[in-house]
Amino acid sequence: MSSLPVLTSPNAELRIVSTDFSPEEITQPETKTLVKDLIETMRVEIGIGIAAPQIGVHKRLIIVDVGNNQPQAFFNPKITSKSFTKVDSEEGCLSVPGTFGMVKRHRSVTVTALTPQGASQTFRADGLMAIVFQHEIDHLDGVLFIDKVTKYTTHPKL
């Protein structure tokens, strides 16, 4: 496994809408390698989420660290319902280094996705996890958090 360079804004590749995986593709060895590379890249860059288009792969795959350093892969993730209530979220992005800002996000979302084994799963995400899923799924549609910023902030460098 290897850490790969992360594309940074304004690279036009970050604006491409990614395509779904077929069930067969998900279990292929190349896909397993892609998942490992994304996880390694996320670790090196100290992120809690990463989307395949950030390394130039325009396929609907995101990695989310669901807590305690447990990165999980979600294929073809879709938000199937969202809370009416929104929260203010201060965000940054590996693809927009050094920039932070406030974004309105739904407080909770229901996500349907396929597991690395190709099984369908549906779950509810709240709090930080709700925000991470909304941010990462936006990447699959070519959307960056800076498109939604209501106010830029300064943030101590990690």
Ligand code: ZN
């Ligand atoms: Zn991002």
